[in-house]
Amino acid sequence: MSSEAFKLTIHMVSSLDGFIAKNDNSISWLDTTDSYEKGVEVTNDVNDAFLKSIDCYIMGSGTYEHAVELSKTNAWAYGDTPTIVISQRNLNVNRSNVQIYSGNLSKLIKEQLEHKYKNVWLVGGAKLVKEFMRLNLVDEIRISILPILLGDGIPFFENLRKEHLLHLQDVTAYKNGMVELLYSIKNK
Amino acid sequence: MSSEAFKLTIHMVSSLDGFIAKNDNSISWLDTTDSYEKGVEVTNDVNDAFLKSIDCYIMGSGTYEHAVELSKTNAWAYGDTPTIVISQRNLNVNRSNVQIYSGNLSKLIKEQLEHKYKNVWLVGGAKLVKEFMRLNLVDEIRISILPILLGDGIPFFENLRKEHLLHLQDVTAYKNGMVELLYSIKNK
Numbered sequence: 001m002s003s004e005a006f007k008l009t010i011h012m013v014s015s016l017d018g019f020i021a022k023n024d025n026s027i028s029w030l031d032t033t034d035s036y037e038k039g040v041e042v043t044n045d046v047n048d049a050f051l052k053s054i055d056c057y058i059m060g061s062g063t064y065e066h067a068v069e070l071s072k073t074n075a076w077a078y079g080d081t082p083t084i085v086i087s088q089r090n091l092n093v094n095r096s097n098v099q100i101y102s103g104n105l106s107k108l109i110k111e112q113l114e115h116k117y118k119n120v121w122l123v124g125g126a127k128l129v130k131e132f133m134r135l136n137l138v139d140e141i142r143i144s145i146l147p148i149l150l151g152d153g154i155p156f157f158e159n160l161r162k163e164h165l166l167h168l169q170d171v172t173a174y175k176n177g178m179v180e181l182l183y184s185i186k187n188k
Numbered sequence: 189m190s191s192e193a194f195k196l197t198i199h200m201v202s203s204l205d206g207f208i209a210k211n212d213n214s215i216s217w218l219d220t221t222d223s224y225e226k227g228v229e230v231t232n233d234v235n236d237a238f239l240k241s242i243d244c245y246i247m248g249s250g251t252y253e254h255a256v257e258l259s260k261t262n263a264w265a266y267g268d269t270p271t272i273v274i275s276q277r278n279l280n281v282n283r284s285n286v287q288i289y290s291g292n293l294s295k296l297i298k299e300q301l302e303h304k305y306k307n308v309w310l311v312g313g314a315k316l317v318k319e320f321m322r323l324n325l326v327d328e329i330r331i332s333i334l335p336i337l338l339g340d341g342i343p344f345f346e347n348l349r350k351e352h353l354l355h356l357q358d359v360t361a362y363k364n365g366m367v368e369l370l371y372s373i374k375n376k
Contacts, residue, residue, distance in 0.1 A: 016331070016354060016371065017345040018206045029351075036356040133337075143204070147356045147371060149321075151348035157205040160339035163217075166204060168224040168335045168365040177356035181367060183204065183335060 006114045008058075009140040010122045010129055012156050013178075016145055019153035020124060025066055034147040034177030041175050054081055055117035058108075060128040061087035064098075084108070086128055109137050126158040133160055140184050141166070147177035194302045196246075197328040198310045198317055200344050201366075204333055207341035208312060213254055222335040222365030229363050242269055243305035246296075248316040249275035252286075272296070274316055297325050314346040321348050328372050329354070335365035 012020050013030060022029065057078050059067070064085040067077050076095070083098045085091060086108075091100055101108055113120055122132055132138050143156070166183040173179050200208050201218065210217065245266050247255070252273040255265050264283070271286045273279060279288055289296055301308055310320055320326050331344070354371040361367050 016329070016369075017348065033353065034355055038359075039356075141204070145369070147354040149345070149348055149350075149352040149354065151350045151352070157337070160205065160337055162337075162339045164337040164339070165221065166335040166337065166365070167222055168227075168361065168367065171226075171359060171361045171367055173356065173359045177354070179356065179359055179367075179369060181204075181333070 005118050006120070007118065007139045008109065008120050008122060008132070008137055009142055010132070010138055011142045011144075012124055012129075013144045013146060014156045015148050015150040015153070017149045017151065018156045019150040020126075020156045021066065021154040022150060023153055025069065027070065029148055029150065030146065032146055032148065032176045032178065036147075036173055036175055036177045039173045039175040039177070051079070051081075054119050054121050056113060056120045057081055057083040058120060058122045058128070059083065059085055060125045061085055061089055061091060063124040063128075064091065105131060106135055106137060124156075126155055129156075130158045130160055133164065134162065136188055138185055139188060140169070140182065142183075143181045145179045145181070193306050194308070195306065195327045196297065196308050196310060196320070196325055197330055198320070198326055199330045199332075200312055200317075201332045201334060202344045203336050203338040203341070205337045205339065206344045207338040208314075208344045209254065209342040210338060211341055213257065215258065217336055217338065218334065220334055220336065220364045220366065224335075224361055224363055224365045227361045227363040227365070239267070239269075242307050242309050244301060244308045245269055245271040246308060246310045246316070247271065247273055248313045249273055249277055249279060251312040251316075252279065293319060294323055294325060312344075314343055317344075318346045318348055321352065322350065324376055326373055327376060328357070328370065330371075331369045333367045333369070 014020050015029070064087070070077065080097055084101050085093070085098060086101055086105070088102050093100060122129065122138070165186040167186055168181070169184055170182040171179065202208050203217070258265065268285055272289050273281070273286060274290070274293070275288055276290050281288060310317065310326070353374040355374055356369070357372055358370040359367065
């Protein structure tokens, strides 16, 4: 598999004011009550096929711990897909498909993931997004904007301090009022 | 004219990471170099007709001073449309269609603007947006997202501290990679 085939995509679901989580970590806001007539309907089949196209997830320890917390009342959000948690901490992991990594991020991509996978998703948080962006490791950004202003919470982007030109690849509006924007990063 | 006909719209052009201006106030980033094939082309005629539908602009003193600064090298961005600058400061105004207002914002809308205008645009900055949102005076939010990550600058939203449910009304993607999202504010 050539390295051209490999793609690292940042994906996050965000409020219009740029928050990816509430301070109390509640997630009911993710179920919108909105209805957008011109929007696309998402069937479970389409959604399942889409999720299956993701080979590997990367996340920070905060995102991981949030997912663990949620898995006590809901399903584990990342299924059986290989998941790499970037952390210097000694996290308690009891899933065979979850691996802790604390080394160099460029090496992780170039030496461990690039030859093995095609479609890797970085799902947060903001600090890790910033670090991957700084290292020019990101190919695409996929943002799903929900029709809500949260007013407070954990921001999607920390100040990156650096400018990046983007190329709009696709825009999809859904029946539930969610808008998905897909960008590739220019001059990567 | 009934008060139902009146609409206060927040409008801002923002980077994907939520900035409306760079720290050095340069504006060349507003001219994208992106090209989105599926996007809509904007003709000058359509744009002129659209701008003519705006009856009045409201802005904070920072936004005003930035516009004055820009008008030294470009045209004054708000034309002959009545413009109200919210400020406690003694600003130097030399345009007959620009008026300074320092009083109560609800009174401004309900006593001065609602019976006179239909389509009023609040064009920033973040502090004023927050204040109008807090007072439940806003009907719509129109955000034009440019295909760029600025990494730093003046944010679109200050933490509003309050949740607002939105209704997605329209999504338009343009040939230059700009995506315009139009929301109304629920339970206003």
